Amino acid sequence: MSDHSRRTFLKAAGGAVGSAALLTGSASADGSSGPDRRFLVDLREVSRSEVPDDVEIIHDISEIDVLAARGDPGAVPGSASTVADLAVYQHDATPEGGPAKEHSGKGRGSKGPAWDSGEPTNTELQWDKRAQRVGDLTENPGNGRTVQDTATGEGTRVAVIDSGVYDHPDLAGVVNEELSENFTTDPYDFRPNGAGNHGTHVAGIVAGNNADGEGILGTAPDTEILSHRVFSGVQGASGDTIAAVVDAASKGCDAANLSLGYPLPYVYPDEYPFLLDVKEMYERAVSYARSQDMVVVNSSGNDALDMDQEGVLSLPTEVEGVFGVAATGPIGYLWDDKKPSREDKALKKLDKPTAYPANYTNYGEAVDVSAAGGNYDPEAIDEVEGWYYDLVLSTVYETNEDGETVPDYGWKAGTSMAAPQVAGAVALVRSLRPDASVEEVETLIRETARDAPEGETYHGAGHLDLRRLIKRAR
Template sequence: MMNFDRRSLLKGIGAAGVAPAFSGLASAEGDGDPAADRFLIDLREVDRADVPGEVEIVHDISDIDLLAARGDPESVPGVDSTAPDVAVYQDDAGSVPENAGPAAEVDKGADNSGSPGWDDGLSNNELQWDKRAQRVGELSDRPGNQRTVHDTTTGEGARVAVIDSGVSDAHPDLADVVNEELSENFTTDEYDFRPNGAGDHGTHVAGTVAGTNASGDGVLGTAPDAEIVSLRVFSGVEGASGDVIAAIVAAANRGCDAANLSLGYPVPFVDPEEYPFLLDIKEAYERAAAYAREQGTLVINSAGNDGIDMDAEGVLSLPTEAEGVFGVSATGPIGFLWDDRQQREDLALKRLADPTSSPAFYTNYGSAVDVSAAGGDVDLEALNEGDKPAYYDLVLSTVVSPDGEGGVEPGYGWKAGTSMAAPQVAGAVALVRSLRPDASAAEVESLIRETASEGEPGGEPFHGAGHLDLRRLVKAAR
């Protein structure tokens, strides 16, 4: 994921600041091995009664015959009864201090008006190319000329779980969206579902799904009348696979139509021969996805940001390649609103060096991709030279930052990554379920694939069944 706000961009960004790093995998020692004191217990291999009392059960995931535990895995009988609980990291989490999260007093009256971009008079609404390309709400490039997606549905009655770094309901565009009762912290820290030192990644994702554009110049989500359930799985910069798997099962049990995962295990942790514990993690994700689908919940995951062919030998990209997980690759324009002449609404998406459906330079690709969606792209040379607003090609959404007084300040900022593409699809699921609440997970997936537009440029490896097309999707669902 790439993360830019106005202040950091104006200070200048070097090439390292836009590296396509996404999330990492490491042990407590940082050597790529599983964390020493966390492990999974397979209840298909050992009886629950035989688990020693000194083993702490962190999560009871017995719906899929798993326990997430802490202690000595060798104390559990059975050769195949335990598997490592692999740690995951978000690379941008250090941008928000640990004390900026849930324990802080939040100022919900902060002034969030105005553009986060250059002093060019552009509104946030104009900068949402991802929604303009899909004719979402009033953000169509041809307002009043054709029916928009929100003329058919705004996602009312649907529910989406954001399994991430937490969602800040201090943001005015998310204040009435997050279901506090169903939201939960799945880490072992003492705080709640809101961010706690893990950055605003989950808040950005949630805005893409269900931002309400409360001020009229905020951000508008794909399904602004859908409900968000924040299931936090990152505490500071570190998370654990067992927390994520438990959160998937919880999302299904809480009636979520989609569970959005924007996380993974990037290079070099993709070779199951070198890292055999990846096969255990894959099997656990498959159990969770199968259970979720039985309850009607689609598990949506970002394909990863390493620019690798997931079909290549020695590559296993998780959770995307786990059976039952809907994989999303990222696309984005090059040149959006670089030219003053583009500010005419009917030209904004036409005068582009690369179209909005062009594969992003960082996206993983291969047969595990089900569809592509807007995740943002960037011309690194233009960005580093600073003579063009190259970050306009990233995805604008809701963010929060420390306010210097122990609280958080809501705002708007750009990020890019397959992390930003997955919630476009999670929002699409909400639109379908608002129209067809009884549709099965398989039926919703089929509708998304069948209505996707032609996957060009790049073809099937980069787009799977095609590029997400919300207008065709809601028409078919209706």
Template structure:
């Protein structure tokens, strides 16, 4: 299927999804306020003492001179003192294929119960194989892998998302439960608790430990993850700007080297969408604070398939100065024939589109700093359930909520959500080698070592992430 037809399909499908995902008690981007609404209070426009007592403060984000509040925004004096607390969305587009349960340990076995003859978990990780992250092949040759130099030891990154399931065998030793936190208003902890496995998938891409050699290997398996949950486990409730800004600011305060933020907003027009200026202001202050604490915010560029360059289109928070935006790439045809003879790295050269080709859904243009592996899809193949079509998505850790509790597994997702954690893992590698490197130095190393890719600067910014060149520069 042509690149253009795949993009056109997504725009139609994406708008249908976005319009259905509104948060109760919050203003959606383009929606209307509910009586008990959430809003942000700018303490540079109004003093704390002027905020009425019947306005509930949900988050006091003192580092940014902001409050996330609930109540009547008109009760706060000053027309410029409040802005709507709009809904945020997870930047993943597709899920596909059967979820592989990692239940052998529960049955007393030694590893996952893969179907006989099916690709193993490590074989399905094209994103890590293209980067030669670790020894995932049976015939690695004489070349060094990225993890021969560093595995991210000594670094710390935040995953601001749906929560991270630290009971997954590939994540059990990397999540700092003491520092992890729930930033929603529900009663649960930092784990997903019904909020979905998006954050768990992201975490595996960053720091999966491949616990027994048959699981997910992350870019930086020896980094430490701080899980900040901003999506609620309560049905009908989602994530708000106030929750996410508070969570990101707290990540910087906790000494994180990077914060993965695979979250965004629908494309907006800054001239007609009134919420844009207030939200942009919040993220601008956030970026300034994060950078003052030497933390890089890594953000997914969005999945609307749009050029973010025109002045009448804006994608937040990617386009805010100081936030590192990542577009997505992916292959078409990886392991589709599913033959043993084509396994290992041979599969990376038998592709219709290369792993660094722009994904059909990715935003591009203004705000794109680099591209990274987020997965792609041939929609005709997906619609016709062609065997293996989902192998072009990103394979990582997932969790399913069941009546008997959470069940760890592996599954496929695609989106700029899946591309951002590739870069977050890269930051962990750099900071492991150069703990005193400034944010500006880390950014420069990632961009200067990125390689040229199909579509050029428009789709890839400085280029496509290249971990081998990066760690060689950082040593």
């Protein structure tokens, strides 16, 4: 697949991002100092007592000997004691937008007259859950066992480290508001503030409860979500993200979903050596998370990047202990939108199957498994009305003409949508095996994954297979 081997083109395109990926107020790429920088302090290189009082401590992450700070990094003794606090992005919301897609159209038939119009309903549009037989989304209830006949994630907890989770009917009672937290420096709570509905979409994929039978069904609807917000706008901070991972582990989460990362050109440590320092900080956080029995699930990125190339480092996917997820998706789902062709028959009438690698997904040895993230045919966007049916439908919100924020449904595609499929799978396993170690959970997911088109380069151990997974975990 030639469109997955574009290092030269992508590197040139990524150069347009330039210094935008360095956090405003962060230590600069050349390590220079300044009066109001975001940076990380390594307490293994300098004692806490040596950090000047005029350095503001944003997060005390003492569990891994790190402080997230603001001030003048040059005031902290020791050349190795500070690390640039690199900007991090939602994986489908980088400065240049990236090749991943979204569509603002509402879930057809979601509420009101369209329900009886013969148009697809929200449950029919959830190819990602239907392909896995996650729950009873068919028009013929009881037609065979589903994954959720065995496990629904009860008694588990998943952290969505993202842009925040909005109040939505399909997430009612799902978010633990007491334990959720805002890790940014803005004064608001864990709900979205200026960073869009990315986290809300991710949360629906994990734990939508399809409250009225017309909405979104998540993989693990009985799990509990912690909304750990790390974005106020497009950019987030590495220090906020690392603090959120450690906090989620300390609060007993079974999995943390990180649908975020670092865009081109910040994948070349020879050019940006501070990437190696940031990697080491993530390694500490992930090691701590694993010691607390939490699986760290990360989207592999949307740059169609071969992560196995020499001189490439894709963070945090390539951090030791991170469970990396690539994206797949169909081409042609419900394009022939006729009532008799729906149900699971629609999954057999595809130009490309649901397990086919998405055209944007990063790939390589850092991928543990692939999962449904959505796909699209660029030529169909202007030609096919329902081209976006190949994206993933989930919970979002919009601002109506009266300026009110209201719940809604919408499509997105990206490895950001693939990772929460796996985070939900962790919840299912832990609901059946509460004492399973991180290693045991990850091994079960890998060993039950199935072979998929284009092989292990794009799928690691294989494509997520929830039915096989739950059968083995029982």
